[in-house]
Amino acid sequence: MHSHTATVSVRRARTRLASHRPTMGVRRSYTVTIRAAETIAPAERRPEHRLPMSNLDLLLPPMDVGVFFCYEKPMRSLEAMVAVLSVSLAQALSTYYPFGGEVVANSLGEPEVLCNGRGVDFAAAYADVELRELALGDPDDSVEGKLMPKKKAGVFCVQATGLKCGGLVLACKFDHRVADAYSANMFLVFWSDLATFGHGTRLPSFCRTLLSPRLPLRIHASIDRLFVPVSSLPPPPIRPPLPADLFVNRIYYITNADIVSLQSSTRGRTKVEAFTAYLWRALAKAAEAEGERWCRMGAVVDGRTRLSAAMGNYFGNVLSIPFGSMEVAELRGMGLGEVAERVRGWLRPATTEDHFRALVDWVEAHRPEPAVARIYMGEAEGGLACVVSSGRAFPVQEVEFGWGKPAFGSYHFPWGGTSGYVMPMPSARGNGDWIVYAHLRKSVVAVLEAEQPPAFRPLTPDYYLTDIN
Incomplete structure (x- = not known):
């Protein structure tokens, strides 16, 4: 010991991205x-x-x-x-x-x-x-x-x-x-x-x-669109290096009422599909301001329920990351419901047992060479990219050690990549609100925080504390 x-x-001199970010009572040192x-x-x-x-x-x-x-x-x-x-x-x-x-x-x-x-x-x-x-x-x-x-x-x-x-x-x-x-x-x-x-x-x-591979291996061409062996990555385009402070990390909350409103605006799509569509449109707005042509959005899919009941307590990674790519101009001209339909189009094929079995086989065919999800290769592919990782199973209210439930909980993943990463999870309030951890470009954060009416609301102590006096 x-x-x-x-x-x-x-x-102390950090540039603030939105004037509405509350600072009263906050200690910076x-x-x-x-x-x-x-x-x-x-x-x-x-x-x-x-x-x-x-x-x-x-x-x-x-x-x-x-x-x-x-x-x-x-x-x-x-x-x-x-x-x-x-x-x-x-x-x-x-x-x-x-x-x-x-x-x-x-x-x-x-x-x-x-x-x-x-x-x-x-x-x-x-x-x-x-x-x-x-x-x-x-x-x-x-x-x-x-x-x-x-x-x-x-x-x-x-x-x-x-x-x-x-x-x-x-x-x-x-x-x-x-x-x-x-x-x-x-x-x-x-x-x-x-x-x-x-x-x-x-x-x-x-x-x-x-998660053993099948014999013989059954390789699907669809996996090549989502993942790539490291040796097959194209060289990154010659462009000025990205600023070291291009990305920031934020934690927001979204009220249950806003989640329901987003879902109702997307013609019966799921809450995650509606949320992903909303974020994709914000990403496109930031991409347009930066002069980018392409905009890619991905989502993390957990394969446990897709594979078998025996996977319920499996410890390890059981993830795939499907994504969609659209030109910014087309995306900016679409309504939220139309974007949600596009999300559903590339998300649903990756929610099957066959997809995950094919992914296991694909990795086996390329071992021992490492591979990576294409959505994370933002700098090589160009444009803006972001991944939504659903943490809706986050058990924040269950993590108590004998002294009461947490007032607040969140994942924290400042992973340093050139693609954004956003993870919605349940609020400790247990009222249907979401806490949203976001690793995003500053330009995307500025778009989200300027939206009216707001969906991504700044997290302040009066949200999660019962006594702030």
Whole structure:
């Protein structure tokens, strides 16, 4: 165990993108003190072994995903809460043991999980700031590098930060190659159930044969439109380098009434299809202002329910990313309902068992060469691009460790790519509202925040706190 202090100074001269962004009571500089740091090993050790990545895991590049929860009035000391979290985490890692391992390369150079009981780096910290003073809507300022742990090794890491008001922020970061959001959600609920009730019920499955390729392989040409081997990528066009601050990260909320209104404007399309259409039109407006000709929108599809009932507790990545591409001029001339029909057109073919089986076969045919989703190759393809990743199964209200439900929770994924990334998820209020994490170009953020009537509403403490006085 060790302790050190880090002073966090936030850039005060940051350019604001919309004059309506509230700043009253927000502190842009505060001190975070790491009071204790240790590595939490699984309570029960398993024989060391290697867990292969599935073919769908191999589509993910090395990148980390963050998630955090804010507890308003735990009524416990930081030390007491850390003790609960530490003991229950060790127990949870005995079952979800890949999170306590390391990613290593096999003989072909492909990643796999070394399940060696290394454990999870866990930091207990204190920040001299109150929950109501954190600009959570601007996670670049309030979360990244401060409340979010810095993952140095291993698959998973945790930081529990006590606040001046007595609140707590619990933040985690995990390697996306090992788990998708669905898998992380399973773990978080299992961990919190152990802390609260002494047992967890979501037992994971690591059975990679559920995603075995077919013999003989059946390759669909449709997969070549969505994914590409790295060696086949065209060279990026010669153009000025993108500005380092081209993208920003934001967290918004959308009211249930606005979600219903969007859906009713799209002639019976689903809420996700309507939301994706709304975002695609905003992307096109920003693209037009930047002089871009093309605009691409993609969506993450979870294949578990498409494959079999046995996939319900599968731990790993079961994702595909279909997308559509349109000329900006055509897209700008379409109504929301028409755009939603286009979304449905490219989304639905990727929601079948055959699509995911074909994707598994496609990866097998190209191994060990890595591949990547084409929608993420924005700089090579040109134009603006964005991906919607539905986090509507985010179990924010279930992640309680014995001191009450979170006041707020969100994923945090400032992944640094040249395509935007937007993730809607349920609000902790449980009233049908959505929290929307967005990694977007500044030009797209400006469009969304200027829309009247607004749909993407700035997140402020009076939205998620019961007492802001």
